[in-house]
Amino acid sequence: MMLWIALVATAAGCYLLKYAGLAAPRSVLDNPWVQRFAVAVPLALLAALVAVEALGDGQSLVWDGARMAGLGAAVCALVLRAPFLVVIVAAAATTAGLRALGLG
Amino acid sequence: MRDSVGIGVAVGAAGLAFGTTAVTAGLSPVQAVFTSLFVFTGASQFALVGVVAGGGSLVAGVLGALLLGARNTLYGLRLADVLGWHGARRTVAAHGVIDETTAVTLAQPDRASARLAFTTSYTVLGTFWVVTTLVGAAATDRVHDIDALGLDVVGPAVFLGLLWPRLREGGPRAWLVSGLGAGAALAATPFLPPGVPVLLAACAACVALIGPAQSGSPIPADTESGDVGPGDGEEARR
Numbered sequence: 001m002m003l004w005i006a007l008v009a010t011a012a013g014c015y016l017l018k019y020a021g022l023a024a025p026r027s028v029l030d031n032p033w034v035q036r037f038a039v040a041v042p043l044a045l046l047a048a049l050v051a052v053e054a055l056g057d058g059q060s061l062v063w064d065g066a067r068m069a070g071l072g073a074a075v076c077a078l079v080l081r082a083p084f085l086v087v088i089v090a091a092a093a094t095t096a097g098l099r100a101l102g103l104g
Numbered sequence: 105m106r107d108s109v110g111i112g113v114a115v116g117a118a119g120l121a122f123g124t125t126a127v128t129a130g131l132s133p134v135q136a137v138f139t140s141l142f143v144f145t146g147a148s149q150f151a152l153v154g155v156v157a158g159g160g161s162l163v164a165g166v167l168g169a170l171l172l173g174a175r176n177t178l179y180g181l182r183l184a185d186v187l188g189w190h191g192a193r194r195t196v197a198a199h200g201v202i203d204e205t206t207a208v209t210l211a212q213p214d215r216a217s218a219r220l221a222f223t224t225s226y227t228v229l230g231t232f233w234v235v236t237t238l239v240g241a242a243a244t245d246r247v248h249d250i251d252a253l254g255l256d257v258v259g260p261a262v263f264l265g266l267l268w269p270r271l272r273e274g275g276p277r278a279w280l281v282s283g284l285g286a287g288a289a290l291a292a293t294p295f296l297p298p299g300v301p302v303l304l305a306a307c308a309a310c311v312a313l314i315g316p317a318q319s320g321s322p323i324p325a326d327t328e329s330g331d332v333g334p335g336d337g338e339e340a341r342r
Contacts (some may be wrong), residue, residue, distance in 0.1 A: 006162040007135060010152050011142035013166065014173040018145075019198035021180015022189075029181040033313065038178045039270075040309035043278055044285030045172055046147065046267040048305030051286035053154055054260040056293050056301075070257035071264065078268045085117035091261035095254030 066103065070095030115204065115229050116236040118146055118262070123240020125150060125259050128250050129157035133241035140237035144230065145202050147266055148173040151302070154259055160298025168302050179206040186210060186218045200226035277311075284308035 028034060054071055055061050073094035077087040119140065126136035131153065143149050148169035155165030180201045186209060189197055200222065208225040212218040250256060271278050285305035292301035 002162055003131070003135065003156065006152065006156075006166050007139055007143070010148065010166050010169045011139070013170045014143050014145050014148055014176070015199060017170065017173045018176045018180050018201040019195070021177035021182075021201060022184045022187075022194050022198050024177075024181060024184075026181060026185060029178065034178070036313055037309065038175050039274070040281050040311075040313070041171055041306055042147065042175055043267070043270055043274065043281045044305045044307075044309040045151070045168065045302060046263050046270070047282035047285040048289035048302045048308075049151060049154060049263040050260050050267060052158075052289050052293060052298075052302055053263065054257075055290060056158065056298070058158060058298060059294055059296075061290065061293055064256075066254070067257045067260075070254055071260055074257075074261040074264050078265065083117070084265055085120075087265050088117065088121050088258055088261050091257045092254035095257045096252060097254075099252060099254065 066095045066098040069098055116232040119233045119236030120240035121258050121262050122146065122149055122153075122233075123237040123242070124244045124255055125157075125262070126153045126237070127241045127244040128255050128258075129153045131156065131241075133238065133245055136241040137234060137238050140234045143169070143173075144199060144233070145173050145176060146233075147263075150259065150262055155299035155302075157259070158298035161300060164297065164299030164303055168299060171303070171306055176201050179203070182206065183209060183222070186212075186215065187222060188215060189219075197222065197226070200230065202229075204229055281309055281311055284311060 050071075054067060055063065070091040070093075074087050074091040077090045082090070122140060123133070123136050126139065126149075127133060131139070139149050139152070143152075151172050152165045152169040155162070155168065180198065183197075183201060183206060187197065205222055205225045209218050209222040212221045244250075244255070247253060247255070267282065271282060274281075285308040288308050289301040289305040292304050296304070
């Protein structure tokens, strides 16, 4: 039930954020601080999410060799400008393969 | 139209990943599809589900999702002029304001084609996103050993895929902001409930407010296949 409340709250909030943009006076966009913040916040959040989801386990930090190797494979795919699906499959396949071999 | 289909296929890949990640985190397939249908902005969805997976504070998860969703406000500001819709149309269109639809729409030369591009990309992307979420969720629901399939790496790999084009476009300051964000979140992890360290990382973004203006644009100028899911198009990719 709590999860449903969180999902509905996120849906409502995200919709209102989108609607606010369509309905707001255009002058807001001309504010350079608004522009800069809109670039920077996703950067910091996404980097934090990569780090925490790769290394975090609840409130502890763990180094899972197979998982980190999968992330390394994702980096390689991104450097090679592979399509998104290839990036994800390369990561999961690497991690799964190493675990199947009993490594990591 | 052809562009919309191309982007739709890329979005579909992200939808599969979202369905997988959501069910892995403990959402039911119904909840996963509800999220894709109504939240409809990929990065926020993945962020919320990541906190659920970590057993973290749902409040922190919702706040993180909303912070990530705030850039859609900026897209809406740009689209308002271009589309010129009011009333009921604007109410419906707001739901479709995400990275990809913004990119496709702003690339059009006039209002008529912009409206057509927005409607088409919104419809095609929305359909792909929801259907592939269902497929990913339903398939994962039948998988018992998540780790053996390497599905635990899907979440971080998705976020890395979203972060990458921003780093490539953003230059040294983008790396600085990202590094501080990741470092702050990891340092705080042992001391704060899951979800909160990620919010703390948003403070690292304040570094970007100091110093001279940077060149990066918050508006996606162009998208092509390789982009990912609603709300996650590669920004200003050339």
